[in-house]
Amino acid sequence: MCALVINVDGIEANQNEKEIESINGYLHNDNIDKIYEKYPLTKAQQDIIVEYFNNKNSNKYNICFEVVFSENYDKDKLNKVLNKIVNKYYVFKNNIIFKNGIFYQQPNNKKIKINCENIKLEDYLEVKKQFNLPLELLSGESFYIKHYHVENKNYILFNIHHVFFDGISVKLFIEEIINLYNNNKFINKNVYLGFVFRNE
Numbered sequence: 178m179c180a181l182v183i184n185v186d187g188i189e190a191n192q193n194e195k196e197i198e199s200i201n202g203y204l205h206n207d208n209i210d211k212i213y214e215k216y217p218l219t220k221a222q223q224d225i226i227v228e229y230f231n232n233k234n235s236n237k238y239n240i241c242f243e244v245v246f247s248e249n250y251d252k253d254k255l256n257k258v259l260n261k262i263v264n265k266y267y268v269f270k271n272n273i274i275f276k277n278g279i280f281y282q283q284p285n286n287k288k289i290k291i292n293c294e295n296i297k298l299e300d301y302l303e304v305k306k307q308f309n310l311p312l313e314l315l316s317g318e319s320f321y322i323k324h325y326h327v328e329n330k331n332y333i334l335f336n337i338h339h340v341f342f343d344g345i346s347v348k349l350f351i352e353e354i355i356n357l358y359n360n361n362k363f364i365n366k367n368v369y370l371g372f373v374f375r376n377e
Contacts, residue, residue: 215274215281218340225340226273226280226314234311238339241309244351246331250358255331256293256324258357262350263289263322268341273314282341285317293324293331301327305334312338 218226225238246255263269267284274283296304304325312318320337335350 215283222340236309236311240342241336244333248329250331252293252326252331260291272317291322295326298327301325308334
């Protein structure tokens with residue numbers, strides 16, 4: 178089960194603007210606009226990978242959370258925003274590859290499609306119990322995102338490996354959803370790539 182539950186009822190896109198601006202500056206790197214064939218792992222990522230392959234059946238390094246949107250959010254518009262975000266940032270399209278004895282992360286251009294599923298509350302609760310499953314990095318299963326519409330509320334379940342995502346990324350991801358939902362632009366085109374580079 179996802180340990181972190183985030184309820185965004187009543188949150189506006191422009192809240193904590195200075196704080197988000199500060200975080201963006203911390204993550205931003207002018208040298209990462211070009212998308213290369215493959216990227217080296219940072220030292221922090223290498224350490225995570227080593228532990229991961231020592232115990233591939235563990236969910237220790239999963240970043241798993243649930244975001245709850247009130248009935249004020251239109252499910253179709255929210256779903257379009259969600260799909261736009263995951264297809265915009267390469268962190269959601271990174272694969273771990275092993276080449277010449279070295280692990281790399283490799284972007285791909287595969288189109289990601291997340292559908293909104295209407296289900297009953299009891300069915301959703303069962304899905305949530307089973308959502309924090311181990312991820313298979315070398316097969317390209319570095320994350321799962323599901324969007325459910327349950328009794329007029331929208332629930333997004335998110336499970337991504339820590340090798341690509343961290344706690345700050347969670348906050349920025351949610352702020353990005355709210356920002357785009359309110360018809361604003363992307364906060365920062367490099368915001369999710371920053372985690373890859375900031376330890377180098």
